[in-house]
Amino acid sequence: MKTIQIFLVFTVTLLFSITVSAQYGNNGYGNNGYGNNNGYGRNQMSQMGQNREPDKPKEIPVEVTVAKIMEKLKTELVLDQLQEIAISNVLKESIRSQGILIKAETSQEQKIEEVKALSEVTDRKVNEFLNEDQKAKYKALNEQSNNSKKSRRKR
Structure with a gap:
């Protein structure tokens, strides 16, 4: 009976760890802290900031x-x-x-x-x-x- 409980606990733990790593990508925290470039990392935040800044007019040479x-x-x-x-x-x-x-x-x-x-x-x-x-x-x-x-x- 105890082996069945250990097996169930191990299986549930394994399923949760797979789900968690799938959310963050690359079996862990990815390139920049959290996920890849499309995730929750700094790249997405910096892209948002870049999109909101108005473009400066280009100077004519x-x-x-x-x-x-x-x-x-x-x-x-x-x-x-x-x-x-x-x-x-x-x-x-x-x-x-x-x-x-x-x-x-x-x-x-x-x-x-x-x-x-x-x-x-x-x-x-x-x-x-x-x-x-x-x-x-x-x-x-x-x-x-x-x-x-x-x-x-x-x-």
């Missing part, structure tokens, strides 16, 4: 921005290759500096003043590579773009 600007300048000002290279380098440097200024922990007014100063310096550097006719066209393009920005702000 400086080279892409400069390429768009240079396409317009190239056709309007009729630039030669040396002028294109020199002006594109000036614009790349300016846009990178502008990104740094905008991300800085300063007041909005100070940022505006610094960006205006950077814009003036950039215009002076670009003008160094242009002839007189190109300078006049470049100035007209800048005024035209400034006027279109002002009309957008008024709306």
Whole structure:
């Protein structure tokens, strides 16, 4: 009689242990503490946190921005290759500096003043590579773009 009781207790214990290990996977606690990646472990919790965070907008590379600007300048000002290279380098440097200024922990007014100063310096550097006719066209393009920005702000 005692052997039957021991056999029953052993069988019940074995059945419970199989059930418990099946819930946790991998005959134990798995890769990360509790179960596999789909279980109750840290991976599921971190995935939940990642899904709730809004995605940051992707920054447009400086080279892409400069390429768009240079396409317009190239056709309007009729630039030669040396002028294109020199002006594109000036614009790349300016846009990178502008990104740094905008991300800085300063007041909005100070940022505006610094960006205006950077814009003036950039215009002076670009003008160094242009002839007189190109300078006049470049100035007209800048005024035209400034006027279109002002009309957008008024709306």
